Amino acid sequence: SQTIHQWPATLVQPVGSPLSLECTVEGTSNPNLYWYRQAAGRGLQLLFYSVGIGQISSEVPQNLSASRPQDRQFILSSKKLLLSDSGFYLCAWNLAVLDTQYFGPGTRLTVL
Amino acid sequence: AQSVTQPDIHITVSEGASLELRCNYSYGATPYLFWYVQSPGQGLQLLLKYFSGDTLVQGIKGFEAEFKRSQSSFNLRKPSVHWSDAAEYFCAVGSTSGTYKYIFGTGTRLKVLA
Numbered sequence: 001s002q003t004i005h006q007w008p009a010t011l012v013q014p015v016g017s018p019l020s021l022e023c024t025v026e027g028t029s030n031p032n033l034y035w036y037r038q039a040a041g042r043g044l045q046l047l048f049y050s051v052g053i054g055q056i057s058s059e060v061p062q063n064l065s066a067s068r069p070q071d072r073q074f075i076l077s078s079k080k081l082l083l084s085d086s087g088f089y090l091c092a093w094n095l096a097v098l099d100t101q102y103f104g105p106g107t108r109l110t111v112l
Numbered sequence: 113a114q115s116v117t118q119p120d121i122h123i124t125v126s127e128g129a130s131l132e133l134r135c136n137y138s139y140g141a142t143p144y145l146f147w148y149v150q151s152p153g154q155g156l157q158l159l160l161k162y163f164s165g166d167t168l169v170q171g172i173k174g175f176e177a178e179f180k181r182s183q184s185s186f187n188l189r190k191p192s193v194h195w196s197d198a199a200e201y202f203c204a205v206g207s208t209s210g211t212y213k214y215i216f217g218t219g220t221r222l223k224v225l226a
Binding site: 042043044046049059090092097098100101102103104105106108 | 144146148153154155156157158161163202206207213214216217218219
């Protein structure tokens with residue numbers, strides 16, 4: 001069966017520090033991968049999606065970036081965090097466009 | 113532009129009571145519709161989805177939803193709520209506009225009274 005992992009589960013970082021969040025999927029090949037951010041009291045905002053290794057599409061211009069160095073690995077990064085980057089970050093995958101997306105457990109990021 | 117509206121931010125019901133969570137969408141073609149549930153501090157879990165066919169969709173945990181094209185709605189229902197149903201519920205529409213994008217509503221937080 002397929003599983004999706006995210007780490008770390010919780011992260012507290014100072015403003016201006018770098019960020020690296022990792023997401024990996026097991027039990028499937030060539031998934032579509034997604035990064036979402038969920039701010040308090042708001043819905044899910046799609047940040048990035050990837051349909052293959054090295055293929056990244058950005059939905060929202062910001063100081064975050066994403067990379068997909070391996071088929072089942074998706075990384076969210078920042079060189080300098082802002083206070084507004086605080087939130088709950090969710091990774092998701094699916095195999096086909098508009099198919100069910102399966103979500104990871106999330107990373108709670110607090111920027112102080 | 114495509115959009116999803118969940119007009120109720122918070123809903124409180126008593127255990128055993130019926131539940132209906134509202135979802136309205138704006139979309140130019142036949143939508144792909146989803147309901148997800150999120151327990152506190154957790155990821156999202158799919159409850160049910162509608163792609164085509166029967167407009168009444170059955171999901172997990174005793175939930176169902178009805179697609180009403182004339183009302184642009186996809187409301188989630190459960191006949192008898194359990195305390196474990198307390199969570200946040202998100203409606204989403206899948207975009208066929210050339211991106212792999214889901215558009216999520218802002219969510220409805222459900223509180224269940226014992």
